[in-house]
Amino acid sequence: MIVTVDVEKCTGHARCNAASPAVYTLDSDGYLAVRNYEVPAGQESLAREGAAACPERAISITE
Numbered sequence: 001m002i003v004t005v006d007v008e009k010c011t012g013h014a015r016c017n018a019a020s021p022a023v024y025t026l027d028s029d030g031y032l033a034v035r036n037y038e039v040p041a042g043q044e045s046l047a048r049e050g051a052a053a054c055p056e057r058a059i060s061i062t063e
């Protein structure tokens, strides 16, 4: 599973991180620090929860 972040859409709500801090790391300004991220085995549901929590729909998941 790959997580892809559209940096143009990310506005720093940090809801992805609140839902799944192990998957969605924030930078010092509160924006998502990852751009393309291979989700470790066992964290797939956390990745989906974090993506669903993003109000900007900035996170895409490729299975």
Ligand code: SF4
Residues within 6 Å of the ligand: 005, 009, 010, 011, 012, 013, 014, 015, 016, 017, 030, 031, 032, 053, 054, 055, 056, 057, 058, 059
């Ligand atoms: S919830 Fe969405 S807009 Fe907010 S930091 Fe995460 S990816 Fe960016």
